Amino acid sequence: MDGYSLLLVATFDGATVVVIRHYVFDAAMRCPMTTERRDDFVLAVNEIMANVVRHGGGTGRLRLWRDGDLVCQVTDNGPGFDVDPILNGERPRPAPTGGMGLWLVRQTTDKLTIQTGSTGTTIRIRSHLGSPDGR
Numbered sequence: 408m409d410g411y412s413l414l415l416v417a418t419f420d421g422a423t424v425v426v427i428r429h430y431v432f433d434a435a436m437r438c439p440m441t442t443e444r445r446d447d448f449v450l451a452v453n454e455i456m457a458n459v460v461r462h463g464g465g466t467g468r469l470r471l472w473r474d475g476d477l478v479c480q481v482t483d484n485g486p487g488f489d490v491d492p493i494l495n496g497e498r499p500r501p502a503p504t505g506g507m508g509l510w511l512v513r514q515t516t517d518k519l520t521i522q523t524g525s526t527g528t529t530i531r532i533r534s535h536l537g538s539p540d541g542r
Contacts, residue, residue: 415471421460428453431471431479438477439536447515448534452479454508455530459483463528476517476533487523494521 414434419427431452435445452469459467463485470480492499493513499506509530513519518533 410474412473413470414473415469417469418466419456419459419469420466424453424456424460427456427469431469434471435477438473440477440534444534448477448479448532451512451515451532452481454512455479455481455532458508459485462488473536476535478531478533480529480531482527482529484527487525487528490521490523494519 414437415427415430417423417427417430428449432445432449435448438445440448452471456467456469459465459481463483467481467483472478493509496513497510499510501507509519509521512530512532516532517535518531520531522529
């Protein structure tokens with residue numbers, strides 16, 4: 408474990424998602440992970456932020472840190488949603504309003520946790536640092 412290092416704290420909305428995604432990418436570039444794992448992590452963070460803008464009230468708060476893994480937590484003030492299908496690993500059917508995003512997040516990160524309710528949602532993702540074989 409390489410200790411705790413806070414890498415980024417940011418508030419975002421639809422106008423700043425791209426800028427924050429670039430900050431996440433820059434921070435991930437400084438972490439020991441393969442290009443594919445880094446790109447998957449950044450894609451997952453982007454998807455979570457897009458969901459906040461689209462479904463979670465329009466603005467969110469992001470924290471990114473290292474603690475042996477690369478971890479991102481995103482919080483919003485939206486109305487919440489049913490997490491059971493996502494956490495059960497069920498592949499959703501595409502719909503006009505989306506529906507595949509958090510399933511994709513679950514597939515591209517090592518751990519996904521979701522706490523949700525009527526006053527907001529907190530999503531945390533983790534990706535292990537190092538190469539996939541543990542080096």
